[in-house]
Amino acid sequence: MPTENHSVENAGETILSVRNLSKTYGKITVLKNVSFDIKRGEVVALLGENGAGKSTLSSIIAGLVTPTDGSMQWQGAAYSPATPSDALNAGLGLIHQEMRLLPELSIAENIFVGRLPTRSGRVDNFEMYRRADEQLKRLGLNVSPATKVKYLRVAAQQQVEIAKALTLNARFLILDEPTAALGGEETDKLFEQIERLKNEGVSFIYISHRLEEIARIADRVIVMRDGELVANFDSAKVPVSNLVEAMVGRQLDRIFPHLPAPTHKPLIEVKNLSSAEGDFHDVSFTVSAGEVMGIAGIVGAGRTELVRAIAGADPVKSGSVTVDGKVLTLKSPADAMAAGIALVPEDRKLQGLVLDHTIGNNIALGNYPRITSRNWVTPTEIRNFATTAIKRFGIKGSADQRANELSGGNQQKIVIARAISAGPKVVILDEPTRGIDVGARSAIYDVIAELAKQGMAVIVVSSDLDEVLGLSHKVLVMARGRNQGILAGEDATRHAVMERATA
Amino acid sequence: MSEITEQAAPKSGVVSMSFVKKMSGPLVGLILLCVFFSLTSEFFLSARNGLNILDQVTVLGILAIGMTLVIVIGGIDLSVGSVLAFSMMMMGVMQRQMGLPLELAIIVGIATGALCGLVSGLLITVAKLPAFIATLAVMSVTRGLANILTEGKQIVGYPDWFTSLATVRQFGFLSMTVATFIVLAIIAAIILKYRPAGRNLFAIGGNPEVARLAGINVNLNTCIVYALSGALAGLAAVAFAARLDSSQPSAGLGYELDTIAAVVIGGASLSGGVGSIFGTVVGVFIIGVLRNGLNLLGVSPFIQQVLIGVVIAAAVTFDTLGRKRR
Numbered sequence: 001m002p003t004e005n006h007s008v009e010n011a012g013e014t015i016l017s018v019r020n021l022s023k024t025y026g027k028i029t030v031l032k033n034v035s036f037d038i039k040r041g042e043v044v045a046l047l048g049e050n051g052a053g054k055s056t057l058s059s060i061i062a063g064l065v066t067p068t069d070g071s072m073q074w075q076g077a078a079y080s081p082a083t084p085s086d087a088l089n090a091g092l093g094l095i096h097q098e099m100r101l102l103p104e105l106s107i108a109e110n111i112f113v114g115r116l117p118t119r120s121g122r123v124d125n126f127e128m129y130r131r132a133d134e135q136l137k138r139l140g141l142n143v144s145p146a147t148k149v150k151y152l153r154v155a156a157q158q159q160v161e162i163a164k165a166l167t168l169n170a171r172f173l174i175l176d177e178p179t180a181a182l183g184g185e186e187t188d189k190l191f192e193q194i195e196r197l198k199n200e201g202v203s204f205i206y207i208s209h210r211l212e213e214i215a216r217i218a219d220r221v222i223v224m225r226d227g228e229l230v231a232n233f234d235s236a237k238v239p240v241s242n243l244v245e246a247m248v249g250r251q252l253d254r255i256f257p258h259l260p261a262p263t264h265k266p267l268i269e270v271k272n273l274s275s276a277e278g279d280f281h282d283v284s285f286t287v288s289a290g291e292v293m294g295i296a297g298i299v300g301a302g303r304t305e306l307v308r309a310i311a312g313a314d315p316v317k318s319g320s321v322t323v324d325g326k327v328l329t330l331k332s333p334a335d336a337m338a339a340g341i342a343l344v345p346e347d348r349k350l351q352g353l354v355l356d357h358t359i360g361n362n363i364a365l366g367n368y369p370r371i372t373s374r375n376w377v378t379p380t381e382i383r384n385f386a387t388t389a390i391k392r393f394g395i396k397g398s399a400d401q402r403a404n405e406l407s408g409g410n411q412q413k414i415v416i417a418r419a420i421s422a423g424p425k426v427v428i429l430d431e432p433t434r435g436i437d438v439g440a441r442s443a444i445y446d447v448i449a450e451l452a453k454q455g456m457a458v459i460v461v462s463s464d465l466d467e468v469l470g471l472s473h474k475v476l477v478m479a480r481g482r483n484q485g486i487l488a489g490e491d492a493t494r495h496a497v498m499e500r501a502t503a
Numbered sequence: 504m505s506e507i508t509e510q511a512a513p514k515s516g517v518v519s520m521s522f523v524k525k526m527s528g529p530l531v532g533l534i535l536l537c538v539f540f541s542l543t544s545e546f547f548l549s550a551r552n553g554l555n556i557l558d559q560v561t562v563l564g565i566l567a568i569g570m571t572l573v574i575v576i577g578g579i580d581l582s583v584g585s586v587l588a589f590s591m592m593m594m595g596v597m598q599r600q601m602g603l604p605l606e607l608a609i610i611v612g613i614a615t616g617a618l619c620g621l622v623s624g625l626l627i628t629v630a631k632l633p634a635f636i637a638t639l640a641v642m643s644v645t646r647g648l649a650n651i652l653t654e655g656k657q658i659v660g661y662p663d664w665f666t667s668l669a670t671v672r673q674f675g676f677l678s679m680t681v682a683t684f685i686v687l688a689i690i691a692a693i694i695l696k697y698r699p700a701g702r703n704l705f706a707i708g709g710n711p712e713v714a715r716l717a718g719i720n721v722n723l724n725t726c727i728v729y730a731l732s733g734a735l736a737g738l739a740a741v742a743f744a745a746r747l748d749s750s751q752p753s754a755g756l757g758y759e760l761d762t763i764a765a766v767v768i769g770g771a772s773l774s775g776g777v778g779s780i781f782g783t784v785v786g787v788f789i790i791g792v793l794r795n796g797l798n799l800l801g802v803s804p805f806i807q808q809v810l811i812g813v814v815i816a817a818a819v820t821f822d823t824l825g826r827k828r829r
Contacts, residue, residue, distance in 0.1 A: 311716075313715070332715070332718075332720065333715055333716050333717070333718050334718040334719070334720060337718040338718075343716060345716055350710070350712065350713075351710075351712050351713060351716055352713060352716075353713060354705075354709030354710045354713050354714075354776060355709075355710075356709060356776055356777070357705065357706070357709050361702070361705070361706070365703075365706050365713070365714070365717045365719075366718040368699030368702070368703075369699075372699075375698060375699065375700075376697055376698060377697060377698070377699055377702070379696075418717065422718075
């Protein structure tokens with residue numbers, strides 16, 4: 001926006017500089033001598049696998065963690081925030097991947113929580129709504145500030161977080177995986193907003209696992225590995241393969257495993273299925289033994305609702321699901337499992353795992369009939385059963401370890417291990433690689449290909465276009481709750497999928 | 504108390520070790536309490552007093568078994584004290600006023616408890632009420648019904664064989680009611696640990712959506728658990744009536760809180776997914792020993808209340824801190 005002159009004159013000036021930051025926990029070093037500068041109005045992408053030190057670095061800048069060593073300068077002055085509010089007051093905000101909003105309060109209350117504007121001792125609602133509205137308009141968000149946050153979609157909730165930081169006059173925002181839960185259209189909108197704020201002189205650190213986005217939004221790229229800054233690209237127009245190489249420290253093409261041709265034996269047939277809650281209508285498809293079908297579409301297209309209904313988790317209004325020639329009556333997930341349908345749900349932390357329980361208990365859950373033929377099970381039997389699955393799926397952990405001690409990729413493998421241990425005919429994976437780092441993703445891909453090779457019918461829902469295309473024999477595209485077509489072979493291109501997804 | 508320690512102690516290797524380690528907090532507390540009272544009261548450390556304590560904790564213990572299941576699935580049951588009173592009055596009315604044989608009346612009493620628990624379960628799963636509200640409602644209704652049955656009067660005059668269940672020590676050792684408590688505790692401990700149905704309860708408490716997606720019928724299990732809690736309240740009513748030689752509509756007032764305290768002292772988490780019968784039994788004994796010891800020392804009941812509150816806070820604090828460190 002060329003009209004915004006006041007910020008342009010300061011563009012190019014260094015706003016934040018970080019020198020030799022280190023952080024150790026006991027003997028473990030999570031951050032080693034990290035130094036970099038960020039200029040006013042600049043978007044710097046911060047890349048790295050899970051555990052590379054990205055979160056520690058952002059937490060230090062946002063005042064959540066104090067560094068063991070090193071220093072920072074913010075707008076030319078020494079900066080060492082002791083608490084998040086120090087950072088916020090100085091104008092630096094961190095937008096978490098997982099929202100930290102209060103669902104029962106309004107947008108305005110969420111924005112001003114802890115510092116509600118008052119007049120003669122009472123909350124000044126008028127002023128609060130006015131100022132909230134101002135920020136929402138600035139972000140191009142067309143909702144009333146009186147709306148309760150729980151009624152907002154994830155994308156809008158995220159914008160409330162951004163608006164909250166902006167009311168604090170934030171000049172610098174760290175966005176931690178902001179697009180992880182967003183569809184294509186919502187991502188575009190977010191990028192527009194970033195662009196707009198950038199022109200106002202706001203700087204960003206942008207953390208993402210979606211490397212394809214980087215070139216679109218970032219000015220520069222810094223890459224971390226094992227707690228160190230390992231690469232600094234002056235332009236974001238770097239081939240994705242170079243970025244990945246810097247992240248993993250070795251050449252790693254995003255190679256999808258080879259899939260043998262599927263059989264022509266239909267395992268699951270879905271006919272004219274419609275949701276009881278109106279989330280999807282009249283969807284039909286067939287997946288054969290050994291076949292992988294991807295489901296693509298933007299967030300809110302009804303993909304998750306569709307697969308949840310097939311897995312018995314949500315009610316259907318009409319239509320039928322047939323597995324191996326048998327028409328099913330799906331009243332509960334237990335019914336679907338009995339018929340041979342296994343679901344690896346969208347949110348592994350909320351729907352996939354009992355995080356406080358051991359890996360062994362998580363894998364054993366729902367699998368007791370496979371562990372023992374008696375109605376009686378010993379801890380040793382559970383451990384042995386889990387250990388077999390842990391080996392089979394290459395999970396880095398032991399049966400007695402708690403699930404929340406593992407990385408996202410390994411947690412996902414636990415959920416897959418549980419689902420597969422039930423010996424299903426049809427496996428549905430909903431966003432199997434969301435929030436999982438690049439190295440661990442290919443391991444998940446291998447697992448998925450292996451399931452197909454063993455003769456299961458596999459359905460993969462994913463917001464990652466390359467993943468859906470690379471991993472599947474055919475792709476069902478959904479938009480507004482309807483099947484927009486099933487693409488296979490040469491017809492299945494990014495362009496064709498996007499066209500239908502946005503239809 | 505050796506039989507208590509044995510009942511839940513698992514026999515297999517590593518798990519039993521970590522299990523004992525996990526339990527050591529409350530157990531150490533209980534031992535310290537016993538040591539303290541042994542040193543300060545000449546009457547405390549005797550076989551007779553030990554059996555007395557067992558008699559005294561039986562009702563609380565039976566209620567706490569049900570409460571453990573409820574808390575493990577992430578619920579709470581505020582109705583157990585009132586359901587106990589209602590079951591007790593039903594049993595009395597059936598036998599004294601309807602002329603039913605006492606054996607049948609006992610079954611009616613237990614069934615009454617189970618039915619009340621089932622109502623709580625249905626309110627939670629079908630009407631989608633929070634467990635706190637559902638059982639609060641049932642608590643109020645059943646206390647009212649208990650009083651309505653006899654217009655608040657007690658029922659006295661049970662046959663001798665019935666009162667002897669609580670008073671006569673078989674083989675000079677255990678009364679029938681105490682034996683019932685011990686057997687139930689052992690069965691519940693085994694179910695929770697070694698039966699898939701019991702282990703599923705931990706998953707439900709840990710995360711009900713995960714449990715449902717893993718093929719567990721969460722609503723059915725919830726109803727069963729509350730019905731069991733109610734049935735155990737009914738059984739506790741029978742034991743209590745035998746001990747009191749009467750049925751009283753005011754019986755069990757405030758017992759729900761003692762019961763919840765015992766379960767929580769025993770290491771269960773009110774957010775669900777964590778808990779054990781062994782821990783609960785230790786919790787029950789901590790409360791029982793504390794009451795018994797303070798009585799022997801002649802401490803006033805008012806001061807006892809204060810001390811019990813302090814012990815609850817201390818026990819749970821240590822447990823929480825220990826959990827964090829783990």
